[in-house]
Amino acid sequence: MLPSEKDWQEMLRGIFQGEVKFDLPMKEHTSLELGGPADVFITPDDPLSLRNLITLLKKKNIPFLPLGRGTNLLVRDSGIDGVVIYMKAFGRIEVLREGNRYAELFVEAGVPWQKLVNFCAEKGYAGIEGLTGIPGSAGGAIYGNAGSFGYETKDVVVSVAIMDADGRLDRFKAEGLGFEYRHCDILPGDIILSANLKLTRDDKEAVAGRTANFFQEKRQKQPISERSAGCVFRNPAGASAGRLIDEAGCKGMRVGGIEVSAIHANFFINNGKGTASDYINLMNEVSSLVNRKFGVLLQPEIKIVGRG
Numbered sequence: 001m002l003p004s005e006k007d008w009q010e011m012l013r014g015i016f017q018g019e020v021k022f023d024l025p026m027k028e029h030t031s032l033e034l035g036g037p038a039d040v041f042i043t044p045d046d047p048l049s050l051r052n053l054i055t056l057l058k059k060k061n062i063p064f065l066p067l068g069r070g071t072n073l074l075v076r077d078s079g080i081d082g083v084v085i086y087m088k089a090f091g092r093i094e095v096l097r098e099g100n101r102y103a104e105l106f107v108e109a110g111v112p113w114q115k116l117v118n119f120c121a122e123k124g125y126a127g128i129e130g131l132t133g134i135p136g137s138a139g140g141a142i143y144g145n146a147g148s149f150g151y152e153t154k155d156v157v158v159s160v161a162i163m164d165a166d167g168r169l170d171r172f173k174a175e176g177l178g179f180e181y182r183h184c185d186i187l188p189g190d191i192i193l194s195a196n197l198k199l200t201r202d203d204k205e206a207v208a209g210r211t212a213n214f215f216q217e218k219r220q221k222q223p224i225s226e227r228s229a230g231c232v233f234r235n236p237a238g239a240s241a242g243r244l245i246d247e248a249g250c251k252g253m254r255v256g257g258i259e260v261s262a263i264h265a266n267f268f269i270n271n272g273k274g275t276a277s278d279y280i281n282l283m284n285e286v287s288s289l290v291n292r293k294f295g296v297l298l299q300p301e302i303k304i305v306g307r308g
Contacts, residue, residue: 035075068137086226109139125199139192152202154179227270242266255282
């Protein structure tokens with residue numbers, strides 16, 4: 001049984017700065033605008049408050065889920081047990097060093113990824129132009145090794161500062177984090193605090209131009225203005241999940257208020273009346289049709305969390 005609201009106030013007094021809310025609907029903090037309530041929703045103001053919170057949760061055996069901008073995430077209708085830790089306050093971008101050819105940046109996990117892309121375009125820092133239009137946070141992009149147009153997040157990561165589930169802080173070099181397609185070896189209970197990124201210096205207009213062109217192409221090919229969580233399924237080896245879903249005749253399929261996008265079949269859209277159960281049922285139907293037609297079992301790229 002979780003502590004009461006009064007108990008939380010007592011437990012956090014003197015060791016924590018930030019905001020604490022109770023029974024907060026997760027649809028307010030996910031790009032799909034879906035999800036039941038989180039038991040406790042906590043926004044730490046600083047790393048010390050975060051560490052003290054993590055230590056307390058470990059001691060009390062209370063589960064927690066780190067949250068950036070709620071993209072690539074499906075929260076079940078029944079909500080989330082324990083604590084959601086919202087990383088919004090961790091939003092700094094700093095130029096650590098700038099040479100003739102390269103620039104190294106310090107980026108906190110809560111920085112909106114598009115803000116970072118725009119910052120690099122304005123400064124003439126090349127390396128993430130193709131990652132424009134990704135709606136998540138820097139921490140989420142690193143954790144999922146976000147990629148697009150042949151660019152991957154791992155290509156610019158030098159090191160990552162991580163707080164583990166015991167509140168210990170360490171910094172890891174990129175080559176030790178096991179980056180693969182849409183994956184790294186950072187544990188689900190670990191929290192990314194920040195990363196050092198290395199970008200290439202280039203002409204500002206050239207970087208801005210490439211970024212704008214990629215963004216325009218993405219707008220034409222993906223429903224980036226709709227309520228979605230990004231790509232639903234991982235691309236199988238040598239194939240496109242979106243193409244397989246399309247050729248299986250799934251475009252326009254609907255379960256309740258969730259529909260396979262007519263623009264890109266690997267995006268599912270919430271029309272404003274959908275539920276997480278609708279979404280999961282549509283995933284199962286689409287996966288089954290693709291498997292029957294092509295013999296390919298699609299694997300989710302979206303992370304499903306909450307009471308099962």
